[in-house]
Each structure stands twice: as C-alpha cells, then as structure tokens.
Amino acid sequence: MSKLQNKVAVVTGGNSGIGFGIAEAFHTEGAVGTITGRNPETLNQAVEELGSGFIGIQGDVTKMEDLERIFKDTFERFGKIDTVVVNAGGIVDGSPMAAITEITEDNYDRYMDLNLKSSYFTVQKALPYLNDGASIILIGSSAAHRAAPGMTVYSAAKAAVISLAKGLSLDLLERKIRVNTLSPGSIDTPVFGKIVPPEQLQQVKQVWTDLIPVGRMGLPSDMGKAAVFLASDDSSFVVGTEILSDGGMTNIS
Numbered sequence: 001m002s003k004l005q006n007k008v009a010v011v012t013g014g015n016s017g018i019g020f021g022i023a024e025a026f027h028t029e030g031a032v033g034t035i036t037g038r039n040p041e042t043l044n045q046a047v048e049e050l051g052s053g054f055i056g057i058q059g060d061v062t063k064m065e066d067l068e069r070i071f072k073d074t075f076e077r078f079g080k081i082d083t084v085v086v087n088a089g090g091i092v093d094g095s096p097m098a099a100i101t102e103i104t105e106d107n108y109d110r111y112m113d114l115n116l117k118s119s120y121f122t123v124q125k126a127l128p129y130l131n132d133g134a135s136i137i138l139i140g141s142s143a144a145h146r147a148a149p150g151m152t153v154y155s156a157a158k159a160a161v162i163s164l165a166k167g168l169s170l171d172l173l174e175r176k177i178r179v180n181t182l183s184p185g186s187i188d189t190p191v192f193g194k195i196v197p198p199e200q201l202q203q204v205k206q207v208w209t210d211l212i213p214v215g216r217m218g219l220p221s222d223m224g225k226a227a228v229f230l231a232s233d234d235s236s237f238v239v240g241t242e243i244l245s246d247g248g249m250t251n252i253s
C-alpha cells in the first residue's frame, strides 16, 4: 500500500532541487497536489516531469496574496489539503550570503523574509484549508546547527524555523495538525550553481563532500524519503521536532 495514497500535498518551491525531489517522492507514494515557484518555465517543466496528479501554481512566497491564492486554488481543485511542505527559500536572488561588513539592512530583511517570515505565513495562509490531522513540514537547514563563514543571517533564520515548528505544533494541537522540521545537510541541487561560478562548481562540491562522513552529498531523493515519513501516518507520534538529514556532517567537527 502506498504511504500517501489519496493525500493532497502542497510543496512550495517544488519546481527545483529539494522541493522537486519531495514532490517526486510524494507522487511515487500516491499523493497528488500542487507544486509552486515563481519561474513559469521551470514550473511547467516540473509538472510535466511529475506526470499526472500534480498541478503548478505560480507565486512568490514573500507575498501574502500569492500565498492565499496558492492554498485557495489548491483547495478548489482537490477539495482538501493534507500536507504542506514549506520548502521555498534559500538564496535571495541577486544577493549572495555575505560577511557582516557587507550585509545591508535590505539584504538582512530579504533573507529573513524569504526564509523565516514566509515560513510562518505559508502556514498561516494554509490553515483555513488544511484538514484536521494534517502534517506540515518546514524545511530547515543543518546551517542552523553548524556555523559557516558568511552564512550567519541565513543560519539564524533557519534556526528560527526550527523554533517555529515547536511553537506551531503547540498552537495547532487542538486540530491535531503536526508540524515538524526537516533539516537538510549539503544537498546537490541547482542552488550551488547560483552561488558558485561554473568553473569552481566541482571543486566546491568536493569540499562539501569531504566534510560529510557518509562520503557523498545528499540527493533531493534523500529528502523526499524523509518527507514521505513526516507526511505519512508512520510519523503520527512525531510532533514539533526536527529530522536532521545530513550524512552525519553536523556531529563531526
């Protein structure tokens, strides 16, 4: 029996990397639903690759009206929502992570908006449409636990995301909605191409690989398997906590 048969999911940022890996795993386990992103081309391509059952809804997760529309339209199309994966985030367009001397107030606000504020309001805007007993998965990061140069603001935002899961799961106890964080370690996704020049990409990935005890970077499909667990009834006793899926990196210094 498929683990997510007849479940309806929304995966924000499902048109790339980890979000797409999660949507693929959900599809394999029998779920249907919505993937989102801002780029219509990659969104259409991802919907096509997923095959039947998933639709794409374009939207910016830092805009309240877009978040409202994503959940309203999904509910109208599928009649219910069982799972939300709050995945969109990471690097702010045109604004790489930087040292404290280079971070402007605007840069700081945009990182917090994309990675923390949007996570909170994605959950808030989903609530009117969510089933009681639903599962919400926030995507955190091993960066919340392991400092890296220039990543302070992003790391702090992701640490706060982990805290959100704890608080929200108490807030939503009455409706038996479970909220957990899935924190990826170093996962091989297009994000590295956004921050590293092409000629250095392989070298940078090797540096990350050398830090990971299991000897490889993670794959979006690794995150997909963990997300299936958190979305399914197999994790019905897992509430307000974090799964850190990083190949052991965080524990080795």
Ligand code: NDP
Pocket: 012, 013, 014, 015, 016, 017, 018, 019, 036, 037, 038, 039, 040, 042, 059, 060, 061, 062, 087, 088, 089, 090, 091, 114, 139, 140, 141, 142, 143, 183, 184, 185, 186, 187, 188, 189, 190, 191
């Ligand atoms: P990608 O760059 O491959 O994907 C990012 C996704 O977020 C895209 O689908 C993008 O779609 C979407 N997105 C970005 N900004 C917005 C926005 N303002 N509104 C709506 N959608 C947006 O990155 P990853 O797959 O690597 O990252 C996914 C998540 O995993 C992020 O939260 C990231 O912080 C986290 N993570 C990643 C790690 C890694 O090693 N890869 C490690 C730890 C955490 P579009 O551009 O079309 O809007």
